């Protein structure tokens with residue numbers, strides 16, 4: 001007589017049933033774990049980006065002094081951001097070959113043409129510097145993104161403008 005255990009079909013069926021039950025129990029848990037992992041990863045990346053913004057080279061407080069070199073046709077700042085709502089000492093040197101000017105347009109103003117710059121758009125004008133001359137002044141601005149411009153005719157349209165962030 002053949003023993004019942006020798007029949008492969010009889011021993012195989014309970015195993016498959018057990019296996020399927022195991023999958024039914026754990027498959028949803030695996031899916032939930034994967035979803036939670038993705039969420040955790042997204043949150044971690046966002047937190048990391050926030051941290052970078054806060055501790056990066058553009059400090060949240062901004063610099064309390066600014067040095068600028070003016071030339072044809074550019075402004076070169078020693079810092080991309082200055083502090084908001086406080087007196088910021090500005091020292092600017094004309095390293096170019098013609099007279100230049102240091103003025104600031106109101107936050108957000110970005111005229112396409114210097115003909116569109118009117119007095120109401122200018123929030124600060126620190127004066128005109130001759131070649132080789134260094135002048136100083138003070139900027140006290142609210143937080144925002146500003147354009148520093150040269151008001152000597154033709155210079156703005158030659159590209160003499162630069163972004164300056166004022167950070168709270």
Ligand SMILES: [Cu+2]
Nearest residue numbers: 100101150155
């Ligand atoms: Cu200029």
